[in-house]
Amino acid sequence: MQLYKNQQLKVHNSLSGKKEPFEPINEGHIGMYVCGPTVYSNVHLGNCRTFMSFDMIFRYFKHLGYKVRYVRNITDAGHLENDADEGEDKIAKKAKLEQIEPMEVVQRYTVDFHNTLQQFNFLPPSIEPTATGHIIEQIEIIKEIIDNGFAYEINGSVYFDVIKFNETNDYGKLSGRKLEDMIANTRELTAQSEKRNPQDFALWKKAEPQHIMRWPSPWGDGFPGWHLECTAMSTKYLGETFDIHGGGMDLKFPHHECEIAQSEASSGKSPVKYWLHANMLTLNGKKMSKSTGNNIYPSEIITGENDILSKAYSASVVRFFMMQAHYTSILDLSDEALLASEKGYYRLMDGMDNVSKLNTGASSDFDVKSWLQKCYDAMNDDFNTPILISQLFEAVKHINLIKEGKESITEADKTLLQNTMTTFVHEILGIENQAAAEDNSQTLSGVVELLIGLRNEARSNKDFATSDKIRDELIALGIQLKDGKDGTTFSLK
Numbered sequence: 001m002q003l004y005k006n007q008q009l010k011v012h013n014s015l016s017g018k019k020e021p022f023e024p025i026n027e028g029h030i031g032m033y034v035c036g037p038t039v040y041s042n043v044h045l046g047n048c049r050t051f052m053s054f055d056m057i058f059r060y061f062k063h064l065g066y067k068v069r070y071v072r073n074i075t076d077a078g079h080l081e082n083d084a085d086e087g088e089d090k091i092a093k094k095a096k097l098e099q100i101e102p103m104e105v106v107q108r109y110t111v112d113f114h115n116t117l118q119q120f121n122f123l124p125p126s127i128e129p130t131a132t133g134h135i136i137e138q139i140e141i142i143k144e145i146i147d148n149g150f151a152y153e154i155n156g157s158v159y160f161d162v163i164k165f166n167e168t169n170d171y172g173k174l175s176g177r178k179l180e181d182m183i184a185n186t187r188e189l190t191a192q193s194e195k196r197n198p199q200d201f202a203l204w205k206k207a208e209p210q211h212i213m214r215w216p217s218p219w220g221d222g223f224p225g226w227h228l229e230c231t232a233m234s235t236k237y238l239g240e241t242f243d244i245h246g247g248g249m250d251l252k253f254p255h256h257e258c259e260i261a262q263s264e265a266s267s268g269k270s271p272v273k274y275w276l277h278a279n280m281l282t283l284n285g286k287k288m289s290k291s292t293g294n295n296i297y298p299s300e301i302i303t304g305e306n307d308i309l310s311k312a313y314s315a316s317v318v319r320f321f322m323m324q325a326h327y328t329s330i331l332d333l334s335d336e337a338l339l340a341s342e343k344g345y346y347r348l349m350d351g352m353d354n355v356s357k358l359n360t361g362a363s364s365d366f367d368v369k370s371w372l373q374k375c376y377d378a379m380n381d382d383f384n385t386p387i388l389i390s391q392l393f394e395a396v397k398h399i400n401l402i403k404e405g406k407e408s409i410t411e412a413d414k415t416l417l418q419n420t421m422t423t424f425v426h427e428i429l430g431i432e433n434q435a436a437a438e439d440n441s442q443t444l445s446g447v448v449e450l451l452i453g454l455r456n457e458a459r460s461n462k463d464f465a466t467s468d469k470i471r472d473e474l475i476a477l478g479i480q481l482k483d484g485k486d487g488t489t490f491s492l493k
């Protein structure tokens with residue numbers, strides 16, 4: 001795709017609070033980091049919404065022709081139960097509860113995360129680093145921050161000195177908070193706290209003897225602070241200053257504020273040009289959240305096994321529902337909203353099926369080129385997917401009128417319309433045609449059954465060269481045949 005289409009692309013930068021023209025640091029290239037999940041439990045639909053917003057953004061950048069390096073991490077250590085650097089490590093706590101190794105917890109929920117995202121047709125990120133794989137990098141950053149005078153060691157732990165940092169830098173510029181207000185509003189330090197000030201945050205925590213996830217460091221055995229992990233992994237793969245940092249709104253403070261402070265205190269540079277924040281999915285008007293139990297899991301929606309919704313909804317319908325809201329708006333999940341999305345989804349898929357069957361004429365009543373521009377205008381206005389979808393329905397309206405013979409379209413416009421619909425719906429919004437996918441899988445089953453029949457015939461004729469050839473070539477295509485007493489079955493590898 002030609003780069004001219006992004007000339008007007010604007011993105012909402014949380015740092016300035018404004019929509020700004022998007023200009024990458026290196027022409028034609030984009031570095032994007034998104035905070036990944038802490039893998040201590042199954043991802044709920046709220047988590048999925050944030051990752052889906054950035055999947056759509058990743059897809060659009062790729063479509064515009066950028067070379068994108070998209071880094072989304074896995075937090076597999078160091079995320080404590082609360083923001084005050086107190087409480088247990090979320091993963092260690094779960095491991096104790098289930099009487100398994102912390103790394104078994106990590107593996108179990110990383111697999112769940114990947115499976116869930118695959119169901120929703122996500123593209124994999126370019127790099128998916130883990131926090132525990134980057135301990136050395138984190139220790140190096142802590143040393144720099146200490147050397148620059150912005151952190152102190154106490155009792156085997158290292159804390160970031162927020163008050164010292166704020167003397168020369170602005171702590172709070174992302175979240176719009178003022179340190180004086182934070183100090184005024186903070187409760188007194190608890191007696192057992194070793195921090196100099198309640199606003200200080202942990203870069204490194206000393207591991208108590210019973211803490212399993214521990215690494216050696218210049219300050220003794222311990223583990224890294226959650227905020228530091230993202231600084232280490234983003235700068236390692238994207239550089240000291242990169243284009244986009246994303247995450248849910250709930251991470252703006254303290255997590256992202258601390259990331260800025262850590263970078264400024266180590267490299268002296270502001271780490272990110274554009275901070276993008278996705279808004280929350282709510283249920284009954286409240287944020288979906290693991291800790292409060294106010295949530296629904298994707299598998300519960302797809303199977304319909306839940307007490308909240310009246311029926312099951314497919315992953316494609318759920319994705320369509322999410323894309324109908326702007327990524328910076330709150331979205332509430334309800335049966336009515338999903339039912340409406342389901343109707344809309346099928347109307348859109350029918351429209352797309354009908355385009356190819358349209359009769360063409362000498363002129364067009366539908367100005368496809370200016371419609372196409374409106375689709376780009378919507379996406380270039382801070383990825384406005386609801387406006388884009390209203391444009392897609394505008395096209396469906398014309399498709400139906402052309403089908404009924406009330407309007408006409410030229411062959412060239414029909415091709416452009418068909419290609420544009422496919423591009424925006426499948427490639428950019430990532431919405432699949434569920435029925436077509438099911439049809440394809442039925443066709444595949446039919447073809448494999450036919451080959452199994454031919455192989456059986458060859459075997460009964462003692463033509464083993466042919467029967468082995470069919471089996472081996474299917475294996476090469478990723479299809480495994482299994483002979484049992486009830487006949488031959490197949491599975492996809």
Ligand SMILES: Nc1ncnc2c1ncn2[C@@H]1O[C@H](COP(=O)(O)OP(=O)(O)OP(=O)(O)O)[C@@H](O)[C@H]1O
Binds near residue numbers: 035
């Ligand atoms: N209700 C929600 N809607 C949208 N995004 C959410 C929601 N809840 C969490 N997220 C996002 O999911 C991502 C993964 O976060 P993480 O694994 O740390 O979840 P969490 O904070 O433990 O979840 P929870 O808030 O449910 O306890 C983060 O980017 C976070 O902003």
Ligand SMILES: [Zn+2]
Binds near residue numbers: 034035036230255
């Ligand atoms: Zn992060």
